[in-house]
Amino acid sequence: ALPGVGDYTARAVMAFADHADVGVVDTNVARVLARVHNKVLGKKEVQLIADAIVPEGLGWEWNQVMMDFGATVCSARAPKCASCIINDHCGWRKIGGDDPAPATAGTSKPQSRFEGSDRQARGKLMKALVSGAVRIADAAKVMGLMEHQERSDVIVRGLLEDGLIAQANGWYQQP
Incomplete structure (x- = not known):
């Protein structure tokens, strides 16, 4: 897969x-x-x-x-x-x-609010990575989650586990 x-x-x-x-x-x-x-x-x-x-x-x-x-x-x-x-x-x-x-499974369910969601935060980080690598220390800021470091860490961990981003030498980047 x-x-x-x-x-x-x-x-x-x-x-x-x-x-x-x-x-x-x-x-x-x-x-x-x-x-x-x-x-x-x-x-x-x-x-x-x-x-x-x-x-x-x-x-x-x-x-x-x-x-x-x-x-x-x-x-x-x-x-x-x-x-x-x-x-x-x-x-x-x-x-x-x-x-x-x-x-029934597979039918659309109303999506949760986008503004302020984890989806939005992930999207912000992924968009930033299109332009180049992002310092690990800046990831929460890029996602608009400066006050929510734990949430930022969970989001980044998910992206890493899914293979959507990579981590190298203190930076997040596209794989």
Whole structure:
């Protein structure tokens, strides 16, 4: 595995670059599958279902269709159930009840606030490293965390462990 490359990205590359017959589960695909099965699906379960329904030799096309279908027809806020071509197979449409999609693994959850977040601090350090190495002693300042050295250390440790930055001779730098 490569640092920063998760299951979704790896499967997307396999399907779209290599035309492999694997399911790519984004928020739209997870929503469609949860509604068709009318149940909350865990990460493993939604991936197994997605993999199982890819028609042989059509991985690229199938994943494009599934993502587009989830984005335009089986949307999160205003699904077009009345005109949906698969509503005869949709458990949620047939049985009704609470929409299982929001609690299904792979569907989008509202992100926490960005301003002041660890994501923002990491981004500041990564942006600085594009211009050149950053002294270890200056990392907290670069991230805007001068008053939060412990938090800065945790963020830097994560970046080091993920292989996104390197440390050498008192400096942080790109690997």
